Amino acid sequence: MDRPAGVFDVRYEQDMAVVRTGPQWGVLIGFLILLAVLPLFAGSYFLGFMILTGIALIAVLGLNILTGYAGQISIGHQAFVAVGAYTTAVLMDSFHWNFWATVPLAGIAAAAVGVLFGLPSFRLKMLYLAMSTLAAQFIIIAFFNHAFPDYFHAVSGIRVNRPELAGIDFRNNEAFYYVVIVIAVLMTFFSKNLVRSRLGRAFVATRDNDLASEVIGINIARYKLYAFAIGCFYAGIAGALHATYYRSVNPMQFHLDASIWYLGCLIVGGMGTTVGAVFGVLFLRSIKELVVFVSPVLGGMVSPINAPKIGPALGIISWALVVILFLIFEPRGLAHTWDVLKSRFRHWPFKYAF
């Protein structure tokens, strides 16, 4: 649509391309190099931040496909992350599997559970479907809390060791950072491709108009399940990384709050855009970290006795406030702001162009 002056497409490949011009390639490669060299000069704390952001990004990309593109609202996404985390943890703890082998399996297990909880979407839409995915959140977590105590160790949690590969020990954050970033970048790449191919069009078609979708030959029941399978596959991969990053898994980590936080990321970033998922996660993760810094100071000023309680409260209040403000002032999210900025930049000094 909008492209720098003088850039014309003469072949369909050029028109389809996401990265179009030399400078765009430059920015992309520069960004990837920056990610690659980050551990050389960033501290362990910042790497921890990046790791958690990467893990959240993978989960949100999945939710973006499921809710943003296919329109199947899920408020139980963290439960599917839990399925992935428990798959990895149990396979490593009880069956002594190699971590690398458990990662795809974590995705597949979460996808299978997602399809199961996606079945109600044949009959339910919108809010009613949201209720049934909320049920998924509670059922799955209750399952991990009470079923198979010999495997799930709900009370003590499961200990997970970080992996090793070709002599590299991933126990320190520098090495584990690469695992997460490589997977996150790949998953972003897959997500962008999926949504611009037939599958993505079919998802949006199902979301926007289910009757018309049937008439152009889309089996909407099957595509809803595809959406659940893919969205939850992403959640499962995020879960596997989550388990290994924290080195322990227990049901308390997979709270409803996180499921809603993922939805918040989508709203802030802009639903139904891949770049929005990236922006949303970065933005809300940054706010989370900011609160960690600010709350002790604030606590000290306001009420030293209650200072330890202010942190958690401020965390929830701040991101909820941000989501509300975005809903009011920029419902299309940061992705839209980004588009506007790009277009302003290209058309400057004019306001717009035809």
Next chain:
Amino acid sequence: MPANNVMLTAKAIGLSFGGIEALVDIDIDVRQGEIFAIIGPNGAGKTSFFNCINGFYRPQKGSINFEGKEITRLPSHRITELGIGRSFQGLQLFNGLSVLDNIMAGRHFHFKAGILSDAIYFGRTRREEIKHRKVVENIIDFLEIEPVRKQIVGALPYGLRKRVDLGRALAAEPKLLLLDEPLAGMNRDEKEDIARFILDISEEMGITIAVVEHDMGLVMDICDRVVVLDFGRKIAEGTPEEIRSNEEVIRAYLGKAS
């Protein structure tokens, strides 16, 4: 010119919603190559009949055959794959997609690449996207909507959106195209455009067309055969000239002259 092979046969279709009989004992044949019209006063059951062909409604009685295949109980998307396309009364587009993607979505079942190939967007998926893009660009040319191809459909004016709807139906390469009130809500110029498109679709692409329409000008001018429904019953069938002078039809539209 209309050949005489029958493409679609509806036999003794009966459809009722509770106590209301929407369609009673309807027999309709659509022949290959013709432009076929279904007319009738409001509530006569025209759209209900289309919905039966499409698989949205399941008629309680009777059967529908398309090219020798029974389609009465098939799911909608299977019926589409057999070659029955449809445009809608009013607007039923995918508002979040661009014009191009709406029409590309119309080619959905012509794509063969799998999910994994889509995820890497290389090789098969890329070749298919380009192959189908060429077909879609031809349709965009045909409908004269080139300037808006990258625009989001939700922001377009009504007349253009109706063309996108038509384009999406054409993209599936149907053998039989059902048009439900293609002229509703249009001004005279837009009507003439659409009438021209319908004639071109019939003559250049060789697609059989069945149309439900209230605009008698269109029906009388371009249709080969007309069926008239009234309160779910077929009351007349014939060429436009025959229908024009049919007393049953005049009574249904104008009331009974005493």
